Amino acid sequence: MKIIKIAALAGALITSSFVAAEGTKEVLMGVDILPNSIELHVASGGCTNADSFIINVDKSASPYSVTILRIQPDFCEAHIPDGIKVSFDRTLLGLGGKVEFILTNKIGNTSNHQ
Template sequence: MKITKIAALAGALITSPFVAAEGTKEVLMGVDILPNSIELHVASGGCTSANSFTINVDKTASPHSVTVLRVQPDFCEAHIPDGIKVSFDRAALGLDGKVEFILTNKIGNTSTLQ
């Protein structure tokens, strides 16, 4: 990766309103809510996996508030225009059964990984 790309990325992260102490709020390409899992459609440069994300669930809100944060940046340079899907267990997140929740992430195809 070129140093100019690293400097630009670092500058964007410092000034971005979506940076939290535990990660960066991910712009999702889509989401599938299945009976036992949540599948997130995310951008990838080739080095993204489920371990690249953490999911914060605020159960004090009604309905629950869910935010997906990227905790592991993807600096790879593969061309994957359609992104990838990563899956998370609903029970492990406390979102099993008939729980209603709001996803706080934006949906779009504005990722810098595309």
């Protein structure tokens, strides 16, 4: 199992072979799987960006298992009822090309970060 964090500005990839206990499983508002990226539709109070998340990609079984964890809570108070979209490079996540995976997060509008 790998924990992958994509730094939005630096484009850095940090990979670790341990499962982090940090973060909470994010309730996603939606997801778009594009040819080169994955766009997550997430709740935001105005202080959420790609650095707010780590993406756990478990390749130990097929299909792969992908979990989105929020590591930076958003305590800002902007009113953004439709949330925001954050994008992650599929190749950097190890999900480039033709691949099947299961997204383990719930989909809905019940995130605590609205």
